[in-house]
Amino acid sequence: MRDTLVLNASFEPLSTVTLNRAVVLVLQDKAVVEKSHPGLRMRAAAVDLPVPMVIRLSRYVRVPFRRQAPWSRRGVLVRDQHRCAYCGKRATTVDHVVPRSRGGADSWLNTVASCAEDNHRKADRTPEKAGMPLLFQPFVPTPADAMLLSLRGAEWDALPDWLAEAAA
Ligand SMILES: [Zn+2]
Numbered sequence: 001m002r003d004t005l006v007l008n009a010s011f012e013p014l015s016t017v018t019l020n021r022a023v024v025l026v027l028q029d030k031a032v033v034e035k036s037h038p039g040l041r042m043r044a045a046a047v048d049l050p051v052p053m054v055i056r057l058s059r060y061v062r063v064p065f066r067r068q069a070p071w072s073r074r075g076v077l078v079r080d081q082h083r084c085a086y087c088g089k090r091a092t093t094v095d096h097v098v099p100r101s102r103g104g105a106d107s108w109l110n111t112v113a114s115c116a117e118d119n120h121r122k123a124d125r126t127p128e129k130a131g132m133p134l135l136f137q138p139f140v141p142t143p144a145d146a147m148l149l150s151l152r153g154a155e156w157d158a159l160p161d162w163l164a165e166a167a168a
Pocket residue numbers: 084085086087088089114115116117118119
């Protein structure tokens with residue numbers, strides 16, 4: 001199944017998301033179905049929906065798409081939703097997967113959110129050497145990630161900090 005196109009409230013195309021994400025946005029009243037696959041419906045539990053090809057956000061979201069978000073510590077915490085990459089608990093620090101002393105860079109792919117204890121325990125070692133496997137892989141946030149993060153939670157209009165910085 002193809003991804004679903006997401007339009008801003010202004011009908012401007014923003015991004016694509018997986019069908020699963022699209023359905024969640026519709027069920028949360030954050031988006032409406034603009035166009036659906038003819039004759040196809042999804043049925044699960046109490047849900048009976050047309051399979052969306054295009055959805056449109058219920059409210060306008062300002063997302064600066066043409067800029068790639070610069071790396072920042074706060075951005076890494078937002079990207080990882082303040083979840084420690086080693087234990088899953090609340091993270092307040094940023095860990096370099098390959099330590100800086102071993103040439104690891106300040107980059108999206110080399111940094112993860114970490115709780116202070118795990119950051120201290122891992123110290124100047126790689127995850128392999130420390131015996132601390134990553135629960136998830138770091139990634140460079142895309143416009144779709146930025147949009148989904150901006151739609152998450154109660155503060156609809158709040159952009160992730162790393163995007164606000166990119167827009168400035
Ligand atoms: Zn931890």
